[in-house]
Amino acid sequence: MKPYKAPAIPASEITPKALFYARRKFMQTAGGAALAALLPQTTRAAGSFGDLKKSTYGAEEELTPLTAITAYNNFYEFGTGKEDPAARAGSLKTRPWSVSVEGEVHKPKVFDIDDILKMAPLEERIYRLRCVEAWSMVVPWLGFPLAELLKRVEPTGNAKYVEFVSLHDPAQMPGQKSTVLDWPYREGLRIDEAMHPLTLLTLGLYGDVLPNQNGAPIRMVIPWKYGFKSAKSIVGIRLLEQQPVTSWMRTGPNEYGFYANVNPEVDHPRWSQAKERRIGEFLKRKTLMFNGYADEVAPLYAGMDLSKYF
Ligand SMILES: Nc1nc2c(c(=O)[nH]1)N[C@H]1C(S)=C(S)[C@@H](COP(=O)(O)O)O[C@H]1N2
Ligand SMILES: [Mo]
Numbered sequence: 001m002k003p004y005k006a007p008a009i010p011a012s013e014i015t016p017k018a019l020f021y022a023r024r025k026f027m028q029t030a031g032g033a034a035l036a037a038l039l040p041q042t043t044r045a046a047g048s049f050g051d052l053k054k055s056t057y058g059a060e061e062e063l064t065p066l067t068a069i070t071a072y073n074n075f076y077e078f079g080t081g082k083e084d085p086a087a088r089a090g091s092l093k094t095r096p097w098s099v100s101v102e103g104e105v106h107k108p109k110v111f112d113i114d115d116i117l118k119m120a121p122l123e124e125r126i127y128r129l130r131c132v133e134a135w136s137m138v139v140p141w142l143g144f145p146l147a148e149l150l151k152r153v154e155p156t157g158n159a160k161y162v163e164f165v166s167l168h169d170p171a172q173m174p175g176q177k178s179t180v181l182d183w184p185y186r187e188g189l190r191i192d193e194a195m196h197p198l199t200l201l202t203l204g205l206y207g208d209v210l211p212n213q214n215g216a217p218i219r220m221v222i223p224w225k226y227g228f229k230s231a232k233s234i235v236g237i238r239l240l241e242q243q244p245v246t247s248w249m250r251t252g253p254n255e256y257g258f259y260a261n262v263n264p265e266v267d268h269p270r271w272s273q274a275k276e277r278r279i280g281e282f283l284k285r286k287t288l289m290f291n292g293y294a295d296e297v298a299p300l301y302a303g304m305d306l307s308k309y310f
Helices: 016-028 032-036 084-091 113-117 146-153 191-195 247-251 294-301
Strands: 098-103 109-112 123-130 135-145 161-166 186-190 200-205 219-221 234-240 275-278
Touching: 098 113, 098 146, 109 113, 109 146, 113 200, 123 219, 135 146, 135 219, 146 191, 146 200, 146 234, 161 191, 186 191, 191 294
Parallel strands: 098 234, 135 275
Antiparallel strands: 098 109, 123 135, 135 200, 161 186, 161 234, 200 219
16 A cells, blocks of 8 residues: 555535535534525435434544545455546445354354344444545444444354455456455454444445445444454454454555554554545644544553554
């Protein structure tokens, strides 16, 4: 991966969904309710999920427009260019789809995606996603804590790590004909990170199902870690006793560690991590420790040397 270069962001279009979110934003400000009443009521339809549990995360942040979130992506299964996933991910078939949860568990199970969708109430969570390439976005994700799924398979006492495995099918994913990564894409977490309430099993964004280029039909979002930890289009979740070797660790062990916590004080060997560019903004902003989630997650790493465990 390379550091941030100015993206070609399409101008934000006025879609019904964008209006719905604009209206909601008005509602959050004093006097906003009166102004919001002037916006067309038809914009209240919030995509295919209907009413959602309201977010308690990041509500103060300005959302990145849907058009940018779906036009500027890292999804190497569809090519290494930022615009490749939007152009090429139409070939991904998201039904039927199942996720095998296996390994160090008492009740391994292959879950159908439509059963996962009904497993727990979907909640909207506005999280920052900070890429290792020093750009960031603010996304209204939809999902529920991964812990909800993990408790159903009853991890054994040996389950110390969780590995996520993305789909491997070069017929659907043309980027897999290249050897830029060792396919399938693999990521992982320590079990306490995986069970943390911020760790979101993600099924949608902006009120609707995930666009293919954002990892349909199911992906991870771990908001205090660099974006590459958040594996897309997952078909396998394996509980392990040993720390797995992730795709990026295999490709560049000196550059991409297992933890990959957002940390402005530990630079990437080839560029600084002190600042980031929020997509759509001109001036860089300071990167926050653990991407701004330090109050919640810093205790997970108490006593660890974060420049060694990067
Ligand atoms: N399977 C898979 N998952 C992946 C990637 C990938 O190439 N393949 N890229 C990662 C990186 S580097 C980032 S920054 C995020 C981007 O997510 P977004 O496109 O939804 O913003 O997805 C992550 N998950
Ligand atoms: Mo990334």
